[in-house]
Amino acid sequence: MKQQTLAQGSFELYRKPTKREKFLNDMEQVIPWQALHDLLVPYYPKAGNGRPPVGLMKMLRLHFLQHWYNLSDPGLEEALYESESMRRFAGIDLGCEPVPDETTILRFRRMLEEHDLGRRLFAEVGRILQERGIKVSGGTIVDATIIAAPSSTKNADKKRDPEMRSTKKGNQWHFGMKLHIGVDSKTGLIHSAAASSANVHDSEVLPDLLHGNETRVYGDSAYRDQAQTIRRKAPHAKDFTQARAYRNRPLTESETTANRTKSTTRAKVEHPFLVIKRLWGFAKVRYRGIAKNATRAYVACALANLFLARRCAALQRA
Template structure:
């Protein structure tokens, strides 16, 4: 029988506070606790996770994974996450931490776990495992794909120790404005809105070059914006049965083709579903800017964020 400490009783409001309405954060965490396939995701990481030996016993894998997901959901750096766990009872309950028995994992421990995911490319593995779990539950990705890309900004300043920008990031122009950073290219199912493929590149790589990598091959339709116009050979090479529903440029020689504009508007009603994924990852979870230096570290974060967005 597990004994309840005073700290755990206080966290659970057991006689110390009046009953109250659960906050949105608590409701969100309760939902995630129930629907995330923890056992399957832990199996992906377990072969690489430290084992108990002669040194200090490692913190449990599921607890570290839960804390790592908290960092994504609430856009927390390592030290900020450590402090938030001490400060918030709801976060501690989600992570299974009882301050009466143990302390919160420190920022260095969280950093080492994140490096473990990066070194073994486990962000991509988690993304693939979530997709597999969703398909086993009945979600299908075989009718149509929406492809799109978004820019993740990086610091362009050279006021740092190296006196240089991140060498993995590049600049690109969109409209009349220049951006510096990387690009996240994704393929999203046109019915369910689930991301089934993703590629991370520097910002100067044109969207169309990654088109074949974002298709699974069984599409009946492919939707995209005008950046992917005139790419029927690329689509046919990867998905022979797919029809091209790419938006075409309606303006030619200064004249607007209203018929083409109307067709684009109809296509965009479906194509807009890809923006929901970007909205969750960039606006809700704060991945509009890179947090780390180097492409691969940010790619691990991007794949993990997409896996969580699918959930």
């Protein structure tokens, strides 16, 4: 074990672990660090004539901290200087080295975006979870959520992000993008994800959210009348999407009862959204363009799966 420097030592006798420290310790245990490191190694800069690159494992840890605490590049640099628990998680000792600057953090994020590595990290985490015994069942719950984007034109370009769009939900208009997910009905974990502008109807992305071996597909009324689409992607799946009432045709008693029963299963799709949007703050886009925010969304989905599965005995033994 590496010896602590004076900068790392603590003389606080009455200190107790914080929620942040407990959370970071949990994530330290469940994240498959070596597998994710090996996935990124071919794309990470090698040492050459210039300044030696910061260790890949350290940059991966910094990137995850940026997700969990919804920090900008300069905000993460500031937070690391301020928070001892975050530095400990990242393996930074201020007695030996400085915190990587915001430009280094930016370049790592752009590397992920350039090579579409967010999607590959999500797929790799899914593969590892299945390898450890957390299998995908025959039921899939599909849903989408709106990620808001700034609608103001008070910026340097004097215009809104051209890739974001408006959509109406209820009686309110929203501007931004959508995150679409397919969630396993048994485990509540995300097995498929996609990103689009907000004006894309939920049902248009439905085929991308199915793995093909479903026996049941759950969804809200936005996915109604998609039985043929479901059957083309998953031939053995039954349509368990919500029935919808119309002005001249209210729901029958049996349809109301069926909707209520479906909702008990469909509610699981809200758990990943709770983690990604409420706990980790991805309710608003941070970058311009769908691709950059899609990379963030895929990494967030991967981390959310690990967070939701962290109490699983199979994952803890690995």
